[in-house]
Amino acid sequence: MTDDKKGFGQSKPKEVRTNLRFKQSNPKEREHDATKEYPSIAQQAKNMAQSAKDVAKDPRWVDNEEYERRMTLCRACPLYDKEQNRCRKCGCMLKGKARFKAGKCPIQKW
Numbered sequence: 001m002t003d004d005k006k007g008f009g010q011s012k013p014k015e016v017r018t019n020l021r022f023k024q025s026n027p028k029e030r031e032h033d034a035t036k037e038y039p040s041i042a043q044q045a046k047n048m049a050q051s052a053k054d055v056a057k058d059p060r061w062v063d064n065e066e067y068e069r070r071m072t073l074c075r076a077c078p079l080y081d082k083e084q085n086r087c088r089k090c091g092c093m094l095k096g097k098a099r100f101k102a103g104k105c106p107i108q109k110w
């Protein structure tokens with residue numbers, strides 16, 4: 001195939017792909033933004049286990065007013081992940097965590 005017939009769907013030259021892969025795999029090349037990342041899976045599991053223990057001790061729900069107050073604070077927080085409705089600090093699902101009286105914001109906003 002001649003160059004002028006290459007078109008849509010043609011992949012990038014090998015050296016470009018190699019550089020791109022290097023940048024993606026090299027931690028120094030990646031931009032770090034803690035507000036865009038979740039804790040490690042192990043840490044999320046610990047946080048979830050602690051939340052489950054707290055809720056098992058006190059399984060009461062908060063009323064709608066308190067739930068909305070908490071969620072308003074979360075929605076304004078830079079650690080809030082809107083797409084997943086999760087907290088990036090602890091990794092917890094806020095639909096559940098903010099509902100329980102025993103649920104706690106990891107940075108004491110509520």
Ligand code: SF4
Binds near residue numbers: 078079086087090108
């Ligand atoms: S739980 Fe706390 S840290 Fe997490 S998103 Fe809500 S306000 Fe922010």
